[in-house]
Amino acid sequence: MSSLSIQIPGLNLRNPVMPASGCFGFGKEFSQLYDLSLLGAIMVKATTPEPRFGNPTPRVAETPGGMLNAIGLQNPGLEKVFIEELPWLEQFDVPIIANIAGSTEDDYVAVAEQLSQAPNVKALELNISCPNVKTGGIAFGTDPDLAKALTKKVKNVSEVPVYVKLSPNVSDIVKIARAVEEGGADGLTMINTLLGMRIDLTTGQPILANKTGGLSGPSIKPVAIRMIYEVSQQVSIPIIGMGGIQSAEDVVEFFLAGASAAAVGTQNFIDPFVCPKIIEELPEILQRLGADHISELTGRSWKKNERLAYHRP
């Protein structure tokens, strides 16, 4: 057994590193750069029932140590994803996590029902945290009751385990996490982007056409680590961590906080080879930290006894 393989609901992964949804399209572009079968999994772009164009441009703006995006869930729609994008990905030996989105509960249910039937889709990622659409998205992610109810509905129709993607734009992330766990979620993915804005001095107007956007990149890493640290101690389902990961060291920090796998978003834009690089570098870091297997690291920052055991070998 490799020191990197992990098992979490629905996902039997050769390694815990995967591109985050929306930062990798449906894999086509990156497949020209490296063999996608190297990846632990792929979180594909959010899919809604109908095709969406998304928001007007500019859709991205740079911030100190981060970026804002307001893509607005542009995607080719359920049908095309199901009959074109997902089958195309079957040529690679890599499990797909399908990110599902919508404006209404019915939207989510429709997408979940169909996508969970795709042979290479091994898990769903319920995106109740997109800050860049007017209806749905984050509305579900900030209200525990709505989040729980939606999780239940999606669980009812899904053929595969359901991970719920949490928004960091909440007063009490643990409350939402517990609610979706009660709703039957098999796992959590966190965090989605923080809501932010930049204003252009010359025009006096927000840089993004959508005005606000989602903040991602290294600047949000401390928020992600804190939330995963808090939530992982309060739920018993696994967490796929994300938010500012740039290196194998960052992946380890997410594990120590409580994550069981890790996703890389923004950094794919800066270094498109980042995922295979991290996968290559992880074993050496594990060795340095005296861990035989990466899963030993999950939650080590709060699992006091295990840590002590490690420090007194």
Place this chain on the structure above:
Amino acid sequence: MSSLSIQIPGLNLRNPVMPASGCFGFGKEFSQLYDLSLLGAIMVKATTPEPRFGNPTPRVAETPGGMLNAIGLQNPGLEKVFIEELPWLEQFDVPIIANIAGSTEDDYVAVAEQLSQAPNVKALELNISCPNVKTGGIAFGTDPDLAKALTKKVKNVSEVPVYVKLSPNVSDIVKIARAVEEGGADGLTMINTLLGMRIDLTTGQPILANKTGGLSGPSIKPVAIRMIYEVSQQVSIPIIGMGGIQSAEDVVEFFLAGASAAAVGTQNFIDPFVCPKIIEELPEILQRLGADHISELTGRSWKKNERLAYHRP
């Protein structure tokens, strides 16, 4: 009239730039570097009824584009602040904004009542957003009803206008802002720090002794801008903006978002002369932007008509 002077409740300021609470102590250290009378105002360190030592060290950790702190409201206590620190500051011709904190409503009331009587204290800053103390602090800042009730109580005893400092760690910042406005707040200051964490790979433990800390610095600027943009359109009291300000350009961005004055926190640590530098640079930027007075910029990003008027002079 200078292009920088501003009037907001209780505060008749020669310029809108002031150090943020907790990043300037009670001014002594910086008074050795420059004349404090250059400043628009000074937001002094949080004061609690009794002296506090605060949290164990390490109390700070660096993050990408930001820093975490968990000072834990260390301060010499109400009495010493009232009879030593504030009188010492009277030698400077600069209004003081006293940051008040506590564990209970009574704590806040006691501090507010006394500090508002100091001759140089022209406004109070109600700190209901400190993430680094176990009781009080942020608890008041995430619950609209508690926030409103506390604001009322403090207003009742205060001799000077009361600004409430909002926490960004909430699902709906507008709701809290409206609540404290209803509670009688004369103004808002925002944002306090985002809750974050960093874990040391070698020890496997959080770097901060307090584990979590407040994230400040440039990395949080987009969140601050977004929140001020949202809140300033929904309340009619002025906002003193802060969060990641490093330059005069940043101050302008806060004004465009909706702020009426600006505070500089973390950057004082990196460049202790940043406040006077910004004050010096502002007039030129105003000229470049075609503004006769800085207050014209407040909310220009959403005050559509004013902006158009400006673009077609």
Place this chain on the structure above:
Amino acid sequence: MIKQENCRVVSNTQIGDNIFELVLSGELTANMSEPGQFVHVKVSNGFDPLLRRPISIAAIEKENSTFTIIYRRQGRGTALLAEKSAGEEVDILGPLGNGFPVMEAAQGQTAILIGGGVGVPPMYELAKQLAQNGVSVISVIGFQTESAVFYEKELARFGEVYVATVDGSYGRKGFVTDILAGFDFQADIVFACGPTPMLRAIDTGNFAPKTYLSLEERMGCGIGACFACVCHTKEDPHGYTYKKVCSDGPVFKAGEVVI
């Protein structure tokens, strides 16, 4: 093939007011073909700034594995780029996108190359390749003011060059379109790169039977994966069909996309 490579700085020369010409050496030069393609430049090792900067390829020298980019020092990214000196390395991702279809201009035909400001650089490699193919090249380039003018001489190697400046301090006063309006002949093909208002004027197709435009948009990935840079197609201006400036473009046929 898109490659990522730390390319070595051969030279980094100021050639105009805040305009720099950076010659880089790297193996990925071998993959460059069409003028109008661009590279995605990481100007620092850390996260300040975080994102790459898209810059057009201005000249390709396969023989010595070097290529040239020309950029305006504008914000933090290009300011840092301007500080690089010979021998240092710059992290380059490229070549990216689809450039100008050189083959659309046949031997003996006339091509007008229109460049505005930092839209001029890709015109150099384009002019070179067109001239090699026996196409008559006329360059029409526009700038803000005299001190911002660059590459007039370089373009003159391949044909006539007309210069406009907005303030009239050099060449003709006004815009490139003022020069074009004065031409008493029709070219067979027009290629353009520059500010959006300029492109909109040329997008009308008024200046030649065939027109190609290079667009700009704020980018994330630069390789087609993030959907930051999409534009609507003219056929379906309010629908959900789209083109990505980074990977479908940046060069489009006039009338293809909504500018």
Place this chain on the structure above:
Amino acid sequence: MIKQENCRVVSNTQIGDNIFELVLSGELTANMSEPGQFVHVKVSNGFDPLLRRPISIAAIEKENSTFTIIYRRQGRGTALLAEKSAGEEVDILGPLGNGFPVMEAAQGQTAILIGGGVGVPPMYELAKQLAQNGVSVISVIGFQTESAVFYEKELARFGEVYVATVDGSYGRKGFVTDILAGFDFQADIVFACGPTPMLRAIDTGNFAPKTYLSLEERMGCGIGACFACVCHTKEDPHGYTYKKVCSDGPVFKAGEVVI
């Protein structure tokens, strides 16, 4: 007087495994007096990394307005510092804090200077000043391993030097305290700077009637305003009296604060 100044790099030399000696030239040298003071170094122009780094002043040369700092390349900040070359500028805030009270050692007395790892640098200036005052200086310095040893020769200019390495690859195997334990005389005064466990051992006051220790703590401002670097006083170990390492220290009398 604390000043902020862009100091020019005179030299930046590797003098040991990941150990660099950086000589800077700047007017603020004039304000430096006590050995054991430190400077707060901004290693980049932007926010990567954001905070300044505290580094002890190792040598002061007022005649030519230069001073020396010695640092271990450790994280991102010191790695960037190691890349600076002669002629470049480094943003320095300083001098900061209170150093070793040189005057506490009278002419003819014996002082033991104890340095562990990157606690060695301030001992150089201290040794120099003590020697100037006619104090006999004995330096005891400890390192991880042979390749990490530095400044043995430099300190030898002012008196005897004893070296310990943890792995025994150079000098005596073990810690500086092992060397101290072997001394058959008592010094009049001890000055120490190094890792906390070492300081704790010396804080006992066992090695001399007078003992001064230089502490380390994670810092924000470095000037006493942010309360990042406080420690309890021994008199009131659980109360709210405190000392700030940056502005009350970094040098404290043994027994003054809780280490």
